[in-house]
Amino acid sequence: MLSxxxxxxxxxxxxxLGFLKNRQILFVGAILFxxxxxxxxxxxxxxxxxxxxxxxxxxxxxxxxxxxxxAVLLFTAFLIMPLSQNYIxxxxxxxxEYYAILLFSLVGAVMMxxxxxxxxxxxxxxxLSISMYVLTGANKRNNRSNEAAMKxxxxxxxxxxxxxxxxxxxxxxxxxxxxxxxxxxxxxxxNISPMLYLGLMFTLVGMLFxxxxxPFHFWTPDVxxxxxxxxxxxxxxxxxxxxxxxxxxxxxxxxxxxYGYWQTGFITLSALTIVVGNLTAVYQQSFKRMMAxxxxxxxxxxxxxxxxxxxxxxxxxxxxxxxxxxxxVCAFGVLMLVSAKNHNEEYNSFNGLAKSxxxxxxxxxxxxxSLAGIPLTSGFFGKLWIFISAFERGMxxxxxxxxxxxxxxxxxxxxxxxxxYLKEPHSKETDTKIxxxxxxxxxxxxxxxLTVVLGLLPDTIFGLLK
Amino acid sequence: MTLWLVLIPLIASLIVFFIRNEQAKxxxxxxxxxxxxxxxxxxxxxDPLKKLQxxxxxxxxxxxxxxxxxxxxxxxxxxxxxTVLLVPFIIxxxxxxxxxxxxxxxxxxxxxxxxxxxxxxxxxxFAYYLFWEGALIPVYFLAAIWGGENRIRVTFxxxxxxxxxxxLMLIALVYMYMQTPGSHSDxxxxxxxxxxxxxxxxxxxxxxxxxxxxxxxVFPFHTWQPDTYTISPTPATMLLSGxxxxxxIYSVIRWLLPVTPTAVWDNSTIVMTLAIIGLIYGAIIAIQxxxxxxxxxxxxxxxxxxxxxxxxxxxxxxxxGAMIQMLAHGINVVGLFFVVDIIQRRTGTRNLADLGGITQxxxxxxxxxxxxxxxxxxxPLTNGFVGEFMLLIGIFKFSYLNFAVMxxxxxxxVGVLAGSxxxxxxxxxxxxxxxxxxxxxxxxTAEFKDVTVSEALxxxxxxxxxxxxxxxxxxxxxxxxxxxxxxxxxxxxKINK
Numbered sequence: 001m002l003s004x005x006x007x008x009x010x011x012x013x014x015x016x017l018g019f020l021k022n023r024q025i026l027f028v029g030a031i032l033f034x035x036x037x038x039x040x041x042x043x044x045x046x047x048x049x050x051x052x053x054x055x056x057x058x059x060x061x062x063x064x065x066x067x068x069x070x071a072v073l074l075f076t077a078f079l080i081m082p083l084s085q086n087y088i089x090x091x092x093x094x095x096x097e098y099y100a101i102l103l104f105s106l107v108g109a110v111m112m113x114x115x116x117x118x119x120x121x122x123x124x125x126x127x128l129s130i131s132m133y134v135l136t137g138a139n140k141r142n143n144r145s146n147e148a149a150m151k152x153x154x155x156x157x158x159x160x161x162x163x164x165x166x167x168x169x170x171x172x173x174x175x176x177x178x179x180x181x182x183x184x185x186x187x188x189x190x191n192i193s194p195m196l197y198l199g200l201m202f203t204l205v206g207m208l209f210x211x212x213x214x215p216f217h218f219w220t221p222d223v224x225x226x227x228x229x230x231x232x233x234x235x236x237x238x239x240x241x242x243x244x245x246x247x248x249x250x251x252x253x254x255x256x257x258x259y260g261y262w263q264t265g266f267i268t269l270s271a272l273t274i275v276v277g278n279l280t281a282v283y284q285q286s287f288k289r290m291m292a293x294x295x296x297x298x299x300x301x302x303x304x305x306x307x308x309x310x311x312x313x314x315x316x317x318x319x320x321x322x323x324x325x326x327x328x329v330c331a332f333g334v335l336m337l338v339s340a341k342n343h344n345e346e347y348n349s350f351n352g353l354a355k356s357x358x359x360x361x362x363x364x365x366x367x368x369x370s371l372a373g374i375p376l377t378s379g380f381f382g383k384l385w386i387f388i389s390a391f392e393r394g395m396x397x398x399x400x401x402x403x404x405x406x407x408x409x410x411x412x413x414x415x416x417x418x419x420x421y422l423k424e425p426h427s428k429e430t431d432t433k434i435x436x437x438x439x440x441x442x443x444x445x446x447x448x449x450l451t452v453v454l455g456l457l458p459d460t461i462f463g464l465l466k
Numbered sequence: 467m468t469l470w471l472v473l474i475p476l477i478a479s480l481i482v483f484f485i486r487n488e489q490a491k492x493x494x495x496x497x498x499x500x501x502x503x504x505x506x507x508x509x510x511x512x513d514p515l516k517k518l519q520x521x522x523x524x525x526x527x528x529x530x531x532x533x534x535x536x537x538x539x540x541x542x543x544x545x546x547x548x549t550v551l552l553v554p555f556i557i558x559x560x561x562x563x564x565x566x567x568x569x570x571x572x573x574x575x576x577x578x579x580x581x582x583x584x585x586x587x588x589x590x591x592f593a594y595y596l597f598w599e600g601a602l603i604p605v606y607f608l609a610a611i612w613g614g615e616n617r618i619r620v621t622f623x624x625x626x627x628x629x630x631x632x633x634l635m636l637i638a639l640v641y642m643y644m645q646t647p648g649s650h651s652d653x654x655x656x657x658x659x660x661x662x663x664x665x666x667x668x669x670x671x672x673x674x675x676x677x678x679x680x681x682x683x684v685f686p687f688h689t690w691q692p693d694t695y696t697i698s699p700t701p702a703t704m705l706l707s708g709x710x711x712x713x714x715i716y717s718v719i720r721w722l723l724p725v726t727p728t729a730v731w732d733n734s735t736i737v738m739t740l741a742i743i744g745l746i747y748g749a750i751i752a753i754q755x756x757x758x759x760x761x762x763x764x765x766x767x768x769x770x771x772x773x774x775x776x777x778x779x780x781x782x783x784x785x786x787g788a789m790i791q792m793l794a795h796g797i798n799v800v801g802l803f804f805v806v807d808i809i810q811r812r813t814g815t816r817n818l819a820d821l822g823g824i825t826q827x828x829x830x831x832x833x834x835x836x837x838x839x840x841x842x843x844x845x846p847l848t849n850g851f852v853g854e855f856m857l858l859i860g861i862f863k864f865s866y867l868n869f870a871v872m873x874x875x876x877x878x879x880v881g882v883l884a885g886s887x888x889x890x891x892x893x894x895x896x897x898x899x900x901x902x903x904x905x906x907x908x909x910x911t912a913e914f915k916d917v918t919v920s921e922a923l924x925x926x927x928x929x930x931x932x933x934x935x936x937x938x939x940x941x942x943x944x945x946x947x948x949x950x951x952x953x954x955x956x957x958x959x960k961i962n963k
Contacts, residue, residue, distance in 0.1 A: 380596075384592070384640070387640050403636065407630040418622065422617070422618050
């Protein structure tokens with residue numbers, strides 16, 4: 001709860017900081033705000049601050065899981081913020097607004113991991129989504145950015161409509177919005193009304209859209225590709241983590257008793273998502289677009305953890321989203337630097353990077369290895385945990401598909417590594433060294449070191465939810 | 467203690483990465499010698515009659531009951547000896563060639579050594595898998611960065627191929643882990659204690675066997691191998707064929723036989739057929755080769771076939787023969803690839819047609835090359851003879867015992883066909899030796915210098931080892947014999963159940 005309050009206050013404070021001439025203060029301020037919130041959130045571990053029922057009215061609750069997910073969200077935001085440095089120099093950009101919107105969107109994300117009522121979930125999703133619609137179009141002189149924002153907004157609103165429709169049906173059949181009320185109805189009613197099933201289906205479809213599960217993923221590549229890379233990073237990490245945490249919370253606290261109803265569909269969808277995401281990513285020429293499809297495939301793996309639905313699931317989702325976020329931030333961070341110099345987001349803009357910038361090449365390599373799930377990186381244990389929890393459910397065939405598709409994943413992740421280490425740069429111009437600003441170095445170093453450390457000692461995270 | 471065996475090369479590789487000049491190779495050699503000394507010390511302390519020794523065991527992922535457990539026993543000791551013994555020679559052999567970015571080059575070799583030792587000593591499935599993949603990444607970069615023609619395509623195929631296998635293995639390991647009782651354990655001993663049903667064993671067998679078969683490689687999973695061996699820089703080729711290949715063989719003995727005995731028993735005829743096809747197929751292609759490095763690649767493929775056949779023969783002689791042959795083949799193949807490297811460096815070619823008459827100007831090289839070559843052919847009193855002889859006895863025994871289950875003609879032909887490896891091996895090896903060393907001098911071999919001191923430092927010890935192992939194989943057999951016996955008895959008792 002504390003983090004929501006702080007983020008809202010800081011968001012407004014940031015808008016006012018925008019009046020200052022010195023944009024550097026804004027930059028440092030925004031990072032500091034996120035860090036303070038991160039610390040405040042950890043304070044709530046063990047002694048949650050929920051203001052009692054008279055104020056809270058059972059709308060939100062802070063528990064260990066929500067604190068951990070909030071920590072992942074805030075930490076990811078903390079890593080992304082330093083990558084925004086180029087907006088400080090850019091005269092056209094409006095950093096004060098961007099930072100404020102980012103902080104507000106985090107409010108939505110935190111709501112999505114600590115809601116107790118479907119209304120709060122809806123509000124959280126909307127806060128997050130509307131912020132994202134705006135940020136997607138942040139680059140207002142770029143047609144593709146505008147197109148992406150429009151696409152995202154239209155399809156996103158449509159999905160929200162479906163979600164809200166589902167919530168209405170759930171309300172109609174159970175008589176309440178709160179998770180406990182729905183749980184009570186589902187577990188105690190002998191003949192569950194078909195309206196609940198229909199409502200659940202609509203609700204889930206709305207949420208699956210937000211986390212880009214096939215066949216609701218068609219917006220993802222265009223939006224990710226069109227949005228400024230900084231906000232693509234934000235979208236593919238924060239939105240996904242919050243979305244899956246919300247999805248799992250909804251299902252585990254209210255719909256465990258009708259597991260049989262949604263299980264088959266979820267297994268099929270996750271297999272479909274993994275296959276579609278991986279196979280389409282193979283054919284991409286643009287690195288950024290590849291990352292969009294790869295994020296779809298990672299959503300498939302996360303959905304697998306949701307479907308496994310046992311005591312390991314929530315730590316699997318937590319660990320996977322953390323390691324995925326770390327690697328994604330690193331990959332996009334390097335992409336931003338490379339594309340700023342080469343004005344190109346294709347694979348071949350990475351050619352020869354290892355010679356001119358060994359540090360960036362190493363960061364990218366570790367990020368790619370982690371995304372591909374190679375041991376000694378956190379991505380491996382993320383995948384392993386999902387495999388283990390899916391095995392406990394006996395979902396063998398999906399596991400085989402998921403594992404084979406990881407081999408396909410290697411193909412496109414390694415294309416970058418090959419370009420960096422084994423190919424010659426195109427021209428003299430692209431061979432020059434990229435100046436890496438200090439905030440980038442810090443963010444990328446933290447991300448990379450954590451990826452390796454979690455790849456060696458995963459229990460630091462797994463142990464927390466035990 | 468075993469932990470240090472992994473840590474020394476690991477720390478060394480990190481140090482070497484930061485030494486950005488030619489000194490890197492000397493530091494690397496120093497550390498690999500330190501590792502060798504520790505290895506020799508451990509072997510001296512090793513008691514073949516005891517089980518796991520020099521253990522390192524601490525809780526790694528407590529929430530899942532996963533320990534980080536290393537140790538050496540009779541099965542692991544020979545591959546560990548092989549690894550600590552060969553890496554100093556591999557590093558020394560690279561001294562005369564100038565590699566760009568030597569710090570990365572030698573750092574990767576040491577990183578590879580750390581992972582290889584880890585694979586051979588890991589007693590838990592997930593640590594084992596970690597090292598297994600950890601061995602792949604350095605060798606991929608070694609081959610891809612410093613490799614020859616077409617290196618990007620060839621190494622990429624190699625990488626995807628082997629990782630595909632590893633993922634199947636991972637599924638099998640996770641599956642077994644989930645079968646263990648209670649709060650689960652990934653310990654090897656816990657896997658041994660599982661009484662898996664026949665169907666389960668079959669599923670696990672398929673997953674593990676494909677992974678190992680790709681790594682070794684066994685026919686028909688070998689298509690990555692000749693190209694990768696040929697284009698890799700020689701030290702990487704040595705690592706691949708000298709040590710990494712043994713990861714597959716070792717894993718079959720350690721992780722496949724005792725865990726899925728019934729499935730192995732039921733499929734032994736199929737595997738043996740594949741192994742023998744590979745053995746003959748590899749040998750026939752080797753005879754046709756003009757490029758001597760490629761010839762050695764196929765000969766390596768052919769030798770693996772024999773070792774696999776020996777393991778699946780289900781008797782003690784065959785199994786022990788495979789253990790010894792692992793060591794012998796590693797030593798021989800490193801020596802042979804080094805000779806090829808020397809010849810290529812001096813003449814700029816590996817083509818048999820362009821070579822000849824080297825013996826006239828390089829008598830020392832001729833003698834050393836001959837000893838190692840004869841070891842590979844399997845002449846008595848060399849190391850190759852001991853291993854191959856034991857393997858062939860094992861395979862003959864297998865076909866003899868299977869008279870009842872399969873037609874007489876097939877049973878006999880299995881033994882005879884496997885035995886043909888000795889003849890084929892002699893044909894391609896002697897053909898190569900003759901073509902390279904004897905005959906008229908060619909333009910390219912006109913001025914051929916004999917071995918330098920640093921080259922002799924590699925070849926002389928290897929040649930001595932070939933002879934020592936050939937004359938007194940008992941030194942090595944004794945180290946692993948009790949363990950292989952116990953393992954085999956365990957496997958056979960499990961089948962009968």
